[in-house]
Amino acid sequence: MKFCFQDSLKNKFIKLQTQVEKEIAPIIDRINHISQSNHRKVLKAFQDVRVSDYHFYGSTGYGYNDLGRDTLEELYANVFGAEDALVRNQITCGTHAIYTALFSVLRPGDEILFVTGKPYDTLQRFLEPFFPGSLAEWGIRSNVLDLTSGEYPDFDALANALTPKTRMVGIQRSCGYQRRPAVNIQTIGALIRAIKSYNENIICFVDNCYGEFVEEKEPPEVGADLTAGSLIKNPGGGLADGGGYLVGKSQLIKSAARYLTAPGLGKGVGSTPGGHRLIYQGLFMAPLIVAEALKGAVFAARYMQHLGFKVSPEYDAHRADLVQRIEIGSSKGILAFCKGIQNGSPVDAHFRPEPSKLPGYNDELVMAAGTFVQGSSIELSADAPLCPPYDVFLQGGLSQEYVKLALLKAVEMLYQEHLLPKFPASSKDYEQGGGA
């Protein structure tokens, strides 16, 4: 890659990379450990459900007797520790998978409580009282239980927030575009136990977007009744062309399938003319790709911290999702950073990302993503709402090396705009331990 830095400064940036790689080595080991456990789990599931190459071919029309599809769903259920799964290209995205989960369960008069604060931006329309198709239009009440000031689920307020009409509780694993930590799998388990002790019939739903394979367990393994996510995030392994999944209790998956198709049809229809191979292969690759993305995020956290930016999570913190927040602090900085990530991508590197309104989001958003699959955020992407506090959300990356290269490009753009709070210290300072 071509640098615009003067040679002496360029050397400092390169030395900083070596320094950071040393500092993060123990964290990389930790990621490898989790990744190995997930590799083992996925491999065993492929063997358990006896995947064969004829499962990769698709079907047309109604998709009756699509053995590849049915086996794929058995495979997902096995990997996630759930009774059953719905894995479909007819589920258009993560939002649609979540919508299917909610609306297949909730009926007029029911209540849903979101216990991890305001849900993700694209779900806001479901909650708006007057938006066509919203929960309210169907006579379903929704409430949000805010996180505590430390941004953790508010266990003390939980019992008061649940009511006899609460039919479903929503838990979001990832932080979304918020300044809060992701909810780790242990906390998800504790939340579910607390909810079930109030009323065991409440259906616990988890929005698992960006959370898959980051830890060693998945929500169904800690008691979630229904879990949903996107195939162009973690579980698609960067290969799946699109689609969404639900995993959970078999009765709930049956009703989700009835809702997605029609009563009387359910899971039995839905064709995939292009075949299933990329979804199978993507799931197989997912533990590796997620680990690469996490390693890239850990590198970015430490590197940017050395340059004077606040980051969250910190490089050595426990991670429960892929998202790395970097406090860039200005709209000019966001544009420069995102331009660098775009320029450092394999596809559309010659484009400059511009802020725009996207369906489902309130603020103008800048999105840098030079991806093979449109909008795929398991591939490297950087998004930022163009409003205070001007944080950038960096996630994904098919290899940690690509993340590093793109990040250095973004740093170069910030440097050009005089927006780096600090320059790399000289290597002598590091040797004396003064580089942090």
Ligand SMILES: *Cc1c(COP(=O)(O)O)cnc(C)c1O
């Ligand atoms: C991405 C995401 C969604 C929505 O998924 P889309 O595929 O973009 O519709 C929902 N929740 C969280 C936490 C997400 O990260």
